Amino acid sequence: MTTRQRVRSVVGGSLATVIVTALGFFDDWTVGPIVIALAAVLPALATFAITAVVYGFVQYGASLWLVRGWDEWMKSDDGRRFAARLQKRRQGRITSRAVQWITHGSIWWFVVGSVILATVDVVAILQLTSAESVPRPRIMVSAAVYGTWCAALWTAAGYGIGKGISLA
Numbered sequence: 659m660t661t662r663q664r665v666r667s668v669v670g671g672s673l674a675t676v677i678v679t680a681l682g683f684f685d686d687w688t689v690g691p692i693v694i695a696l697a698a699v700l701p702a703l704a705t706f707a708i709t710a711v712v713y714g715f716v717q718y719g720a721s722l723w724l725v726r727g728w729d730e731w732m733k734s735d736d737g738r739r740f741a742a743r744l745q746k747r748r749q750g751r752i753t754s755r756a757v758q759w760i761t762h763g764s765i766w767w768f769v770v771g772s773v774i775l776a777t778v779d780v781v782a783i784l785q786l787t788s789a790e791s792v793p794r795p796r797i798m799v800s801a802a803v804y805g806t807w808c809a810a811l812w813t814a815a816g817y818g819i820g821k822g823i824s825l826a
Contacts, residue, residue, distance in 0.1 A: 685776060689713065690812045697816025698823065706813040714805025717777035721797045724778055728785050744782050761787050765799070772800040773807045780804075 693713075697705040724731070731737040756774040759767035760783055772780055777800040784792045 685808065689808070690815075693809070693812035694816035694819065697813040698820035702813050702817040705816065706809050709813060710806045710809035712805075713808055714801045717804055718797060718801035721777050721781040721792075721801065722794075724781050725785065725792055725797070740782065741786065744779065744786065757783055760784065768796065769799065769803050772803040775804075777801045777804045 693705065693709050696709075732741065753775065756771040759771035760775070760780055763771070775783070777797065780800045781792050781797060784796070
């Protein structure tokens with residue numbers, strides 16, 4: 659492997675790590691404000707539809723990347739920090755129940771858990787608790803549910819803010 663290929667691999671891996679971490683833990687602070695601002699000035703239905711589709715695909719893509727590079731990534735400092743954060747979240751009052759639903763529940767409880775936790779979190783929890791790789795249909799369901807939930811929440815907030823501003 660040439661130096662250029664190594665640099666490209668490190669930069670690509672670091673960028674993907676930042677994206678996955680932002681989606682898993684900070685999406686309310688990164689993606690949410692953008693959608694809220696758009697929903698305040700654009701038609702709410704269009705904002706919702708576009709956000710649900712795009713954000714669902716982003717969550718799905720980030721989750722596939724996580725599954726593909728899981729073993730290597732968990733050996734890195736970023737992976738160890740992610741695992742520690744995830745372990746802390748797993749012990750929370752609400753998230754501990756979501757983890758139980760994701761790992762041991764029916765598809766219904768899996769969906770409910772997917773509303774509470776981002777798809778990359780769901781995938782990471784499943785990767786940590788199982789020796790097998792997460793099935794793609796489960797990743798698709800989680801991404802669709804979480805993308806739709808976030809789109810609805812953020813669009814509603816932006817729509818309300820936009821209406822409030824227009825009435826003021």
